[in-house]
Amino acid sequence: xxxxxxxxxxxxxxxxxxxxxxxxxxxxxxxxVEGGEIRLLDFLLVMRGEDEVTVVEFEDFGDEVEVDIDVxxxxxxxxxxxxxxxxxxxxxxxxxxxxxxxxxxxKLASRFAESGAEVLQVERIPAPIVNAVLAEAEGAAS
Numbered sequence: 001x002x003x004x005x006x007x008x009x010x011x012x013x014x015x016x017x018x019x020x021x022x023x024x025x026x027x028x029x030x031x032x033v034e035g036g037e038i039r040l041l042d043f044l045l046v047m048r049g050e051d052e053v054t055v056v057e058f059e060d061f062g063d064e065v066e067v068d069i070d071v072x073x074x075x076x077x078x079x080x081x082x083x084x085x086x087x088x089x090x091x092x093x094x095x096x097x098x099x100x101x102x103x104x105x106x107k108l109a110s111r112f113a114e115s116g117a118e119v120l121q122v123e124r125i126p127a128p129i130v131n132a133v134l135a136e137a138e139g140a141a142s
Contacts, residue, residue, distance in 0.1 A: 011097065015090075037103060040099070042076040047094040049091065
């Protein structure tokens with residue numbers, strides 16, 4: 001099997017009310033890290049004001065939360081990413097920007113590479129859309 005150090009990474013921009021994500025949001029991430037399903041490569045808190053954007057590394061606000069999350073802190077999310085992603089955050093709002101390595105996908109990518117196959121593109125269909133379409137299809141079949 002090809003031995004990749006890292007697998008595919010997804011950037012999530014997670015909006016929430018208030019200045020910090022609540023415990024349930026952090027617990028969801030911690031559960032997946034603990035279960036070996038993901039590795040958290042980077043975690044930033046981004047606050048968008050009228051005229052400025054404030055970025056805080058997880059390690060700088062981690063003591064304020066009760067959930068223990070291991071973050072590699074690779075600096076994978078850069079300033080250019082933040083400049084692009086901040087547009088998704090409403091003025092006066094905040095969001096967590098997390099870089100999540102999909103460990104199951106790392107294994108799959110390694111197997112593909114070993115066989116000589118190449119992933120040409122990956123498309124993600126958001127869960128709400130999948131559920132709505134399949135519910136509609138199930139309703140039409142009934």
